Amino acid sequence: MSSSEPSPSAAAAVPAPRRFASPREAALAGLRDSVGIPMLVLGSSYLGFGSLVQGAGLDVWLGLFSTFTGWALPGQIVVIELYSLGSSLFVVAAAVAMTNARLLPMTVALMPYLRAPGTPRWRYYLFSHFVAVTAWAAAMRLCPTLPASQRLPYFAGFGTALWSMCLVTTTLGFYLAGGLPGFVTLGLVFLNPIYFMLVFVADARHRGRILALVVGALLGPPLHLVSADWGLLITGLAAGTLAFGADLVLPKKTQGGGHA
Amino acid sequence: MPEQALAGTELWAFTLIVVGGLATYFWRALGVALSGRIDAGSRLFEWVACVAYALLAGLIARMILLPNGPLAEAASPDRIAAAVIALAIFFLTRRNIGLGVAAGAGALVLMTWGRGFF
Numbered sequence: 060m061s062s063s064e065p066s067p068s069a070a071a072a073v074p075a076p077r078r079f080a081s082p083r084e085a086a087l088a089g090l091r092d093s094v095g096i097p098m099l100v101l102g103s104s105y106l107g108f109g110s111l112v113q114g115a116g117l118d119v120w121l122g123l124f125s126t127f128t129g130w131a132l133p134g135q136i137v138v139i140e141l142y143s144l145g146s147s148l149f150v151v152a153a154a155v156a157m158t159n160a161r162l163l164p165m166t167v168a169l170m171p172y173l174r175a176p177g178t179p180r181w182r183y184y185l186f187s188h189f190v191a192v193t194a195w196a197a198a199m200r201l202c203p204t205l206p207a208s209q210r211l212p213y214f215a216g217f218g219t220a221l222w223s224m225c226l227v228t229t230t231l232g233f234y235l236a237g238g239l240p241g242f243v244t245l246g247l248v249f250l251n252p253i254y255f256m257l258v259f260v261a262d263a264r265h266r267g268r269i270l271a272l273v274v275g276a277l278l279g280p281p282l283h284l285v286s287a288d289w290g291l292l293i294t295g296l297a298a299g300t301l302a303f304g305a306d307l308v309l310p311k312k313t314q315g316g317g318h319a
Numbered sequence: 320m321p322e323q324a325l326a327g328t329e330l331w332a333f334t335l336i337v338v339g340g341l342a343t344y345f346w347r348a349l350g351v352a353l354s355g356r357i358d359a360g361s362r363l364f365e366w367v368a369c370v371a372y373a374l375l376a377g378l379i380a381r382m383i384l385l386p387n388g389p390l391a392e393a394a395s396p397d398r399i400a401a402a403v404i405a406l407a408i409f410f411l412t413r414r415n416i417g418l419g420v421a422a423g424a425g426a427l428v429l430m431t432w433g434r435g436f437f
Contacts, residue, residue, distance in 0.1 A: 100417050114389040117332050124333070128340030133375050138339040140378065142332050143387050151335050155342040157374050160367045162343065166350020168359040180351075187347040241392065242435070246428035248389050249398070252382040253405045253423040255375060257416045260409065267365060271372040279377025280384045291381075295374025303369040307362075 077204060085209035089216030092201075097193045098224050100254075104132055105225040107250025109232025111136065114248050115143045119233045126229045130222060131191045134159045136251055137291075144287050157295050166190045169198060173214060175207040186211060189218025192258075267306030274298035393431050401427035 079085040105126060112122035117139070129135040134155045141151045166187055173183065194217050202210040236244045263269045275298040282290035325331040382390065383402050390398065405423025412418045 096417070100420075103417075103420070111388070115332075118329060121329065121332050121336060125336045125339070128336065129343050131343050133371075134339055134343050137378065138335050140382065140387075142335050145326050148335065148338060152338050152342050154374065155339040156345070158371055159343045159346055161364075161371045162346040163350045163353075164359040164364040164367065166347050167354045167357060170351060170354030183351045184348055187351045188344060190347050190350070236389075241389070242431040243428055244389055245393050245431055246424040249393075249401065249424045249427050250420060252379045253402065254416070254420050256379050256383075256402065257405060257409050257419045259372065259376065259379075260406065261414055261416055265365075265368075267369050268372050271369040272376040275373030275376030276380040278373075279380040282377070283381045283385060291374060291378060294377035295370045298373035298377065299370030300366065302373060303366045306365075306369075 077201065078206065079209055079213075082209050082212040085205060086212035086216035089197075089213040089218075090220040092197065093194070093217045093220040093224075097197065098221060101132075101193050101221060102224050102228040104250060104254045105228040106232035106235070107247055107254065108132060108135060108139075109229040109234075110236030110244055110247035111139050111232075111251055112229070113233045113236040114244070115139050117142075119230060122229050122233055123226055126222075126226050130188060131159055131162065133255065136255075141291070146288055150288055150292060154291050154295070157292070162190055165192075165195050169195060169202075169214075172198065172202040173211045175211060178211060182211060186215045186218065189214065189222065194218040194221055266309075267303050270302035270305055271299050274302050393427060394434065397427060397430040397434070400430065 077088070079088055108126070109119075109122055112119070112125070125135045125138065129138070137154050137158050138151060141154060146154075169190060170183070173186075194214065197217055198210075198214040202213060205213060232247060236247050239247075259272055263272060275294055278298045279290070279294045282294050284290075286293070325334070383398050384395070386393075386398070401423045404426040405419045408422035409415065409419030
């Protein structure tokens with residue numbers, strides 16, 4: 060098999076091994092590495108999230124609290140959108156759990172690259188809070204090349220910087236949306252769906268997931284009209300299961316490319 | 320039901336955010352606890368990914384076609400055109416997400432602004 064899909068991540072090229080002078084230096088390097096394109100793109104998305112919170116008529120502190128505790132943008136958007144629709148507690152909990160269940164296999168995949176002898180277990184539980192796609196993809200790419208003692212510090216540094224910046228842009232987005240003319244605010248709120256639309260299109264290489272995106276997008280709006288309360292949950296379960304089943308049943312284009 | 324009395328209040332939003340945060344952190348903590356004991360590439364997780372992708376695709380399509388909140392003030396054809404422009408720029412710029420997003424959001428702002436003159 061060719062190396063067309065070495066891992067489920069978007070990480071493609073293997074970077075040259077890096078070695079830092081100490082775990083502390085590794086943490087600072089992680090902090091520095093997060094500044095750049097990842098921070099710019101994710102920071103702008105949180106600008107959109109801040110304006111979504113403002114548009115829902117909520118306080119800025121609730122937006123900050125969401126970014127602080129939730130720290131996975133899709134689930135945070137689900138909460139605000141379902142709050143605006145007046146959904147029940149059960150529907151919100153189920154929709155967020157379904158949206159973020161992917162964090163479980165992501166954490167499982169990352170852990171072997173973070174472990175180092177002598178690290179207290181609580182540190183893994185603490186820094187697992189930073190498992191979200193941007194920091195995860197960076198750590199999956201770089202941590203395997205680092206000495207074991209520098210891996211968790213690098214991930215922690217990267218996550219801390221990204222998280223802090225997004226708390227700032229959540230606030231910024233909230234006040235921009237409140238202060239700018241209505242037609243500009245529209246553009247900020249529009250960042251939320253457009254960003255994820257493109258992230259998904261960019262990431263779609265697995266046939267089952269591509270099918271899930273297409274069927275989900277087709278079923279989402281009509282099922283919302285049928286039931287604003289349950290439409291989203293039914294869309295996820297029905298379209299996701301249908302896509303997964305179709306991927307299993309349909310003949311594979313290339314042998315062995317599927318579930319590695 | 321207490322939910323009905325609370326619905327729409329800041330306290331209710333706070334409750335939902337707390338529950339959302341717990342439902343998110345739960346998976347991370349479980350991942351730490353189970354790592355080394357389960358296979359992250361198993362078919363169960365492929366199904367989990369499909370459900371998450373479908374749910375989010377459904378939410379995104381609904382936010383573009385049937386939005387609530389501020390986006391409802393933009394005309395439907397404008398929102399759809401802006402989404403198409405975002406996709407077009409994304410592909411024309413060799414899959415640059417930042418430029419695609421900026422073009423889509425910018426297009427919606429300009430189209431909505433332009434409608435103010437008619």
